[in-house]
Amino acid sequence: MSREIAVLGAYIPGLIPLCIGGAALTWLADRLLAQIGLYRFVWHPALFRASLLACICGALGLAVYR
Template identity: 75%
Template sequence: MPRDIALLGAYIPAMVPLSIAGAALTWAIDRLLGALGLYRVVWHPALFRASLLVIVCGALGLAVYR
């Protein structure tokens, strides 16, 4: 995947669509973990969600740029 993507004549970094996809994937994982009741044993749910977003976006970036 190239480092820049042309979108309507403007170049955007490739991490922008990956971050959007990572946010959508994180939302789906968050809903699943909430339905399973995992957040009852998590100390700080907001921090857990933020770190989950970083992990998912980082994994997508590594998968594409490796």
């Protein structure tokens, strides 16, 4: 994967589409974890969701750029 992607004549970092995909995966994982009932055991759900997004985006970035 290239480091930059051309969108309408402007170059954007290649991580931006990965983070958008990571946000979609995080949304799906959030819905699944809410259905399971995991958030009853989480101290701060918003912080858990933010860290889940960071972990998923980081894993996607490492998988693509490694």
